[in-house]
Amino acid sequence: MRYELYYWTGIQGRGEYVRLALEDAGADYIDVARERGDNVLMPFLRGKREGAWPFAPPFLKAGRMVIAQTAAILAYLGPRLGLVPGGLSAEIYAQQLQQTISDFIVEIHDTHHPIAASQYYEEQRTPARKRAQVFRDERLPKFLDYFEQVLERGNGRQALSRHSYIDLSLFQLVAGLDYAFPNAMRRTQKRIPRLRALAKRIAERPNIAAYLASPRRIPFNEEGIFRHYPELDAR
Known part of the structure; x- marks a missing residue:
């Protein structure tokens, strides 16, 4: 198809x-x-x-x-x-994890648009700083710790018993957060060794490596979900 x-x-x-x-x-x-x-x-x-x-x-x-x-x-x-292990339990667990990733994505988006998606970032800069501080101090480590433990409870290398779309989504999360919050992510470095190792392995998968090197992979920018505004990533 x-x-x-x-x-x-x-x-x-x-x-x-x-x-x-x-x-x-x-x-x-x-x-x-x-x-x-x-x-x-x-x-x-x-x-x-x-x-x-x-x-x-x-x-x-x-x-x-x-x-x-x-x-x-x-x-x-x-x-x-072939991106999820067989069996209903594995498929449901994968859906649960992807929905949790979706929840995290909403919180990431709301760091730069805490009031309304219809308003420009520049119109909500002050509340964005407050929202981003809470995100950096509380929500970012909470979600990353959870996904780190998901990998630990799996086989230590992957979210499920074998490679799945969840691993690909976790790679995208780490890559996006590294772009948007480089200082905050450096501070979490020692807390998420499994996530870091997973992201590296995914980037090296032949098809993904070819995609990342191609024009099909649009660079991160300040129009998407992951946006880098230095004032939201205070040291």
Whole structure:
């Protein structure tokens, strides 16, 4: 099957978690908006196409199905791409972990948009500083400690009993946080050796290494989820 991924151009965003799974598996897919422009998303978002009505991208077209929400897309792709161990328990646990990653992503986003996503960062700079301090001091270590223990309780190297889409998503988290909060991440270095080792191994996987070196991997920037504002990453 040839998959069609729909996500905004110019940013990695939540679509990147799906891209990493498709790239790692060597799946046949097209990143539709990058070839045809963002307007191609609008008929789906306005409910003008048959099938499920996505609230927002990313969404995936697989045959006649339209699947929205990152965690739901990965739950669908995981067994089909060999990116989750077999068995219902493993699949449900993977979904649980991906939903927790989604929760973390919301908190990361809200460090630079604590009031409203519709307002520019510059309009909410003061509350963003306060939100980012709480994030750096409390939420960042809480989530990273949890995922470090997930790896420890697994086999020490991976979240599940073998390589999965969760490992790819954890790689993206670490890479994004290194970009957005380099000072805070340096302070956590000794607390997350397993996460660090996992991120390094994922970056070296042949398909992922090729993807990261290609123009398909959009650089982190100040339009996406992971944004580097020095004032939010105080030493």
